[in-house]
Amino acid sequence: MRHGDGVGGMRIGELARRTGVSERSLRYYEQQGLLAARRTEGGHREYPEAAVDRVVHIQELFAAGLHSRTIYKILPCMRDSDGSPNEVATPLLVEELTAERERIDRTISDLLRSREVLDEVIATASGQPPSSSEAA
Amino acid sequence: MRHGDGVGGMRIGELARRTGVSERSLRYYEQQGLLAARRTEGGHREYPEAAVDRVVHIQELFAAGLHSRTIYKILPCMRDSDGSPNEVATPLLVEELTAERERIDRTISDLLRSREVLDEVIATASGQPPSSSEAA
DNA sequence: CGGGAAGCTAACATCGATGTCAGGTTCAGG
């Protein structure tokens, strides 16, 4: 049995495996204040079950193109981060998030257009005699 | 009058201004083989009118997240690059482009999801707590 | 208790387009 408690929890390897995020990144998240971890007497990180969801959440925000600093500000305002509803964001933060949302909108628009361009390139590249001929 | 010819063309400053791309980037494009330029006797770059469209095209492809190396392979296969329809892509290139297209699709999906997440965060942050406390 | 797996910290590398600076050359109007 573990020395401290039976619910001590996950170590970093398991969290990495279960989230698909590298140990390196998990340590980085902690360094940026995004992910807390208790420590074993020996200094090994111990995560609660909720850490899995939290990491997933962090990943989503990273995928949105947010900077870790921004994520840092957001996290305390999220619902299920630790179970506690936590604080309500300052109007300033809300404004910043709205700006981020608009940035994402713009990025999506750009990508949609990019996809069209790429489709055209593919069509042209595939050989495009206006007289019907299907490409494989 | 210019020494060589009257249609000598744009210098880099004008191209930069007209495309909104920095001179630095234009030189980089040339270095990557994406954008050709004739040279003045003194070594200054001279661009034809078509360069404007070409740069715009390059920008679109960069916006799609393609690497300069990939763009390099694509460009000869584009329609209006120089007026000449040019070559038809190898099947290998078409395959690569299709993969890129799928990558863009994935990115778009991710961003759509990210936007939802962000919207939820914004909603929560703006004040969603069942215990009433109105936010502006 | 022994040893191999798993963790730890710290530091450096990466990728890629673009910014920026320095020091020199060219261009073109007056």
Next chain:
DNA sequence: CCTGAACCTGACATCGATGTTAGCTTCCCG
């Protein structure tokens, strides 16, 4: 001819999350 604007090359910096390595410590099963 002179001069200031425009251009040239080359080199180094940036941003930020992540990879990688090195050297050491801790954990835990047998």
